[in-house]
Amino acid sequence: MGQATQPHQPRTILIPVAGVVLVAHALALWGLPKLNPPKPADAQVVMETRVLEAPLPPPAPTPQPAPLEPQPTQTPVPKPKPRPAPKPPTPAPAPTAAPAEPQLESNQPLAEEIQGQAAPETEALKETPAEPPAPTPPPEPISELPEANSAGTALPLQVTPAGSAPLPPGTVLPVALPNSATLEFNASGQVKGFQYSAGAQLQWQHDGQYYSARQSISMFLLGERSQTSEGLITPQGLQPLNFSDKGRKTQSAAFDVANGKAHFSGGTADASIASGVQDRLSVFLQLSALMAAQPDKYPPGTLIEMTASSARSAARWQFRVGPAEALDLPFGSVMALRLDKLPGKSSGDQRGSVWLAPAMQYLPVRIKLTQAQDDFVDLQLKKYTSAPQ
Template sequence: MPVPESPPPDTTPEPVAEITPPEPPLPEPASELESASPAEASALPLPPAALVAIPGSQRLSYTISGEVRNMRYHASGELLWAHDGDDYEARMEVGAFLLGSRVQSSRGRITPDGLQAQRFEDKSRQERVVEFDHEQAQARFSDGSPSTPLLKGAQDQLSVFVQLASQLAANPANYPRGTELALQTVGTKGADTWHFVVNGEETLNLPGGEQATLRLTRLLRHPDDLNVELWLAPGLGWLPARIRLTQPNGDYIDQQWRGSQKP
């Protein structure tokens, strides 16, 4: 559907929220979109002790290709990332003709260690919800699956990408090629520890333009593991410029950055 012309959006992301470990006590980041320049979106200088640098609020659009049950498809997607320094919301929506849409959302708090997920929702043909009870260290599932223990730093399947971005943004020099990162990652039926390895820098030519990125891949430990490839871009506040997810049966989704604007 044609979109009426309008003044170009302000593409300057909000400033990065600087999170430092407490030194007791301390008080508690479908029209064509313009791309944000690396200078505008990159992290602000941080104190040496910073553990995470939360990306500034942004709305990223993606061009998507994929395959499901041997059927190729093309789609559009959007990642909304918004926070006020205390609470955050992340929402990923993918829509494809004939396949319908799928929406994942994560809500929670921002802590000195990064994101603390409180509720994760995954909705396509039906909606599944995960509630994070941090006091009892349990994740509870709406489909009746047994609750699972939560480990320190646990993330859901959407917040995990922003948590990785926040860690690398704070001290990128601490993550040279070969570095491994492990995060407990909770889906709608259970939890697993996702192990990522830093593969190194790559420059990508994407629908929205060229982006310098740092590529991470999930280390697969079981035949039925989801293969996760992630390209984080300093020019997007370290949010993903590209995400490729591949199922064990070969089905995949590959989303590539097309543009950015303020939420």
């Protein structure tokens, strides 16, 4: 009865199978990389390497040679023309310039009209538009018309009292020179329609033997106009030796009383002169010396005639003594003796007046000169400084 019991083998076999299944599930959950099948040989990509050279930089542009300027021919061009430009720009309309007011100048210095440069005429060249001329500079602040040497310049000083015959030639006329002084003026005037205002100065010096006088008027942009007189002091008063007039150019006159000649730098013929000749500046100081010595000898209506010379010519000037007047000047109220310069025979001869102040040793405190076309200059005293002597 006793039969031996056989072990159960199937349970033992199931354990390894279960492990394999668990491993398979784990691999399925975690995921396995796809295994790509190898590509066939003909489908593989073949990489080739080539060496490429960098392109060279473009060559620099060759500079164009500058055009040669046309050389002037040996034959002179009758009418020179300005050098043309290849393409002249269209000129813009010039702005309207406002009228300039005179300003104190300058010896702004002064332009002249500019001519265009000449170029040879060819068929390929065209004329450029002509440039407008430079503006004409305004005239100098002191104008003086040229006048020919008049007759009688060799006559000496001549005085004719009011209502009487002229004093005999050789009559001694005493003089009393004013002390050295500096006078400053306000100047106003008109030259060829151009009105101006400026400053002026008269410097008067002497040592009893020699004298020097300088009158100047200066204005901004117009520069300075000055007149200078130098000479001797004689018992008859002033005897000029040299006179200069300096503006845009300088002209002068030299007086040789011993030989009776006045020489001019501008090439004008010599003028005949005699004792008592004055220049355009010393004439006013000579009148001062005459009036200061014996004012009673020159009542209103007295005529004083003398030769007065500019840097270009000589002429006879005649003054008529007038009454004393009260002047309202920049300096203040001043009593002054008026002398009127009478016009000569020439239509362009200067007219004018000079006022001599007794309180200032009869030095001129106002000078006004008028010429043709209503041109004038008027100097009025604003400061007076007398040097002790």
